[in-house]
Every structure is written in structure tokens, then in C-alpha cells.
Amino acid sequence: MVDDGYEDMVNIDISSVVIEAMQKKYTNRPQLKYMKMDVREMSGFDSHSFNAVIDKGTLDSLLCGHNSRQNAAKMLEEVGRVLKDKGIYILITYGAPSYRSNLLKEVGSWTIKLHVIEKLVGKSEHLWELTNPVPLDNEGSSTETLLGRNPDVHYIYVCTKVG
Numbered sequence: 001m002v003d004d005g006y007e008d009m010v011n012i013d014i015s016s017v018v019i020e021a022m023q024k025k026y027t028n029r030p031q032l033k034y035m036k037m038d039v040r041e042m043s044g045f046d047s048h049s050f051n052a053v054i055d056k057g058t059l060d061s062l063l064c065g066h067n068s069r070q071n072a073a074k075m076l077e078e079v080g081r082v083l084k085d086k087g088i089y090i091l092i093t094y095g096a097p098s099y100r101s102n103l104l105k106e107v108g109s110w111t112i113k114l115h116v117i118e119k120l121v122g123k124s125e126h127l128w129e130l131t132n133p134v135p136l137d138n139e140g141s142s143t144e145t146l147l148g149r150n151p152d153v154h155y156i157y158v159c160t161k162v163g
């Protein structure tokens with residue numbers, strides 16, 4: 001993203017090992033700031049201060065631990081708080097709509113578009129165009145009908161905060 005012109009990016013992780021490793025890896029990218037922080041309690045950030053939040057695997061990680069539902073709700077509340085109105089939360093996850101849609105709808109006020117990217121890029125059979133949103137109904141059954149059961153994809157939820 002820095003190479004595409006994004007100048008001001010803050011990256012957080014709860015692990016100081018991760019933060020130190022990333023700082024070391026990207027010393028040549030001063031546009032990337034790294035901070036050790038718990039995504040459930042981002043009091044170091046003002047409300048309404050970010051245009052976008054990108055999450056690849058962090059919500060998934062919380063959902064694998066103890067008190068998963070409560071921790072996920074805390075995280076999503078904090079994401080909603082730090083985003084500006086009409087800000088975007090991009091959630092990249094293993095979770096199909098039947099596991100993620102209700103959670104997203106319960107915590108926060110979003111309009112949600114779902115995209116999918118195949119895990120094995122370059123396969124001869126192409127399942128779905130990344131830029132084309134997958135129709136999303138309440139139960140997630142529309143996705144199953146269109147893509148089949150357990151499709152080999154990563155799910156990308158593009159959630160716009162309704163101000």
C-alpha cells in the first residue's frame with residue numbers, strides 16, 4: 001500500500017515480538033508506524049480518527065480464543081469508534097457469512113459488501129470475480145448457492161460505517 005501512495009498507516013498487534021519484527025523488517029518504509037496495542041481497547045486512538053481499518057486474521061484470532069464472542073464484540077465496537085463516519089472496515093477472514101454476518105450486524109451499524117478471493121490464485125476454473133460483490137442474504141445461504149458448500153476462498157467483508 002505504501003508503494004501505491006498511502007502515506008500514513010498505523011499497524012497494531014498485541015504481541016511485542018510481532019511489532020518489533022515488523023519494525024525491523026520495514027525500516028525502509030517510514031510511512032508505516034507500528035504500535036503494540038490490544039484491538040479490544042484502542043484508547044490510544046481518538047474516536048473518528050481513521051478513514052479505514054484493515055483486519056487480516058485478527059478477528060479470526062479472537063474468535064479462536066476464550067470468551068470469543070465478547071472479545072469479538074469489544075473489537076468491533078472499538079473499530080466502529082475509531083472510524084470516521086462512512087469509514088471502511090475491511091475484514092479479511094476464513095469466516096463464511098453464516099459465521100460472520102450476524103456478528104457484524106449485531107455490533108455496529110454497517111452496510112456490508114462481501115467479496116471473495118480464491119485461495120489458489122491461477123486455478124484453471126475461476127469461481128468468482130474479486131471486484132464483483134457476492135449477493136449477501138441474512139443467513140448466508142445465497143453465498144452457498146452461488147459458490148457451493150465450503151468454497152476454497154478467503155472472504156473479504158467491506159463494511160461501511162453508517163454515521
Ligand SMILES: C[S@@+](CC[C@H](N)C(=O)[O-])C[C@H]1O[C@@H](n2cnc3c(N)ncnc32)[C@H](O)[C@@H]1O
Nearest residue numbers: 012013014015018037038039040056057058061
Ligand atoms: C492470524 S495473525 C494475522 C497477522 C497479520 N494480520 C497477517 O495477516 O499476517 C493474527 C494476529 O492477531 C494478533 N492478535 C491477537 N489478539 C489480538 C488483540 N487482542 N489485539 C491485537 N492483536 C491481536 C496476533 O498477535 C497475531 O499477530
